[in-house]
Amino acid sequence: MTINKELVRKNFSRHAMEYDQYAKVQKEMAMKLMQLNNNNASKSYSNILEIGCGTGNLTKLLLENYPNAKYSVIDLSESMIQQTKQKIGGMHKDINFYVMDAESITQNPFEQSFDLIISNATFQWFNEPEQTVVEYMNCLNDKGVFAFSTFGPDTFHELHTSFYEIEKKMNITHQQHGQKFMSLNSWHQLFSQHMHEVSIVEERIVEQYDSVREFMYHVKRVGAGNASVAGGSQSGMGVNRKMILNMEKYYTEHYSDVKGIQATYHLCFGIYEK
Known part of the structure; x- marks a missing residue:
């Protein structure tokens, strides 16, 4: 299913100001990714590229951990970048922001290569993941590190x-x-075709919601209900009301307890060295 990037951009921009209210899992992913990368303690970074900054949760952690590096930060949504700028305030002066589709890397706007390329909860939006990742690998210095987190196939099973x-x-x-x-x-x-593995980790966490409706509302607020090229929300394409009601009933009967309904997030992390 091909992602319509323009609809993704619009949806993220629409919810940029409230994203952090709903992005608990994405915040946890950013902290876990930083922890895993910091375990690679022998590394220091002069030039860092962040792919898909969102509202700046990972950006802020990077600046706190690597205050002397130069930064290039990209996101599809200008509204998200504005939220990042507000979050980091005056923490860092040597940082360049790019409003761009991360998959347009073939039109490389960067004037330097990088010691660290890092991305939190962004890869799932790639239509051409293999081609895109290889293009970014070409932007790494020798011994450079590529660190990422994304969602795995058991998400929302x-x-x-x-x-x-x-x-x-x-x-x-x-x-x-x-x-x-x-x-x-x-x-x-x-990654292993081109780089050496440093660390790969996956975990599943289960979140609780009051109802299926509340869960789906929450998901839309963090962009995970975004659109295919066919138009409209993927979670609602061609779905009639009766089917939705029956789905909610089945979900509640099979995946709930006294705390509410359950939703699984399958988290994947990778750290590789060139």
Whole structure:
């Protein structure tokens, strides 16, 4: 399923000011990614590129950990970059921001190569992940580090299973609801062709929500309900009200407890050295 980047940009820009209210998991991913990268303690970085800064949660951590580096920071949404600038305030002067699609790296706007390229919760938006990542590898210095986090294929498996079971029950042809995510093994195969593994980690965390509606509202506020080239929300493409109600009922019956409904986030982390 191809991602419509213009719809992604619009959705992120629309919710930029409230993103941090809902981005608990993404914040945890940023902290975990920094922890993993800091375990590579022998490294110092002069030039750092961040792919997909969002509202600046990882950017702020980078500036705190590597205050003397030069920074290039990119994001698809100018509104997100504005939120990042507000968050970091006057922490750092030697930082350049680029409003651009991360997959337009073939039109390389950077005047230097990098010691560290890092990205938190962005790779899942790539339409051409292999080509894009290889292009970024070419922007690394020798012994440079590539660190990333993204979502794995078990993310929201409760939602996907609920849709699948209701489609089957209603004799509706199955369609993909939301994105498909690459496995960590697939990412590893891609990176290991060109770089040395430093660390790969995956974990699953389960969040609780009061209802399926509240969960889906939350997801949309952090961009994860964004759109395919067919237009409209992926989670709602061609889905009628009866099907949605049946899906919510199935979800609640099979994936809830006294605390509410459950939603799994499958987190993948990789650190590689050129």
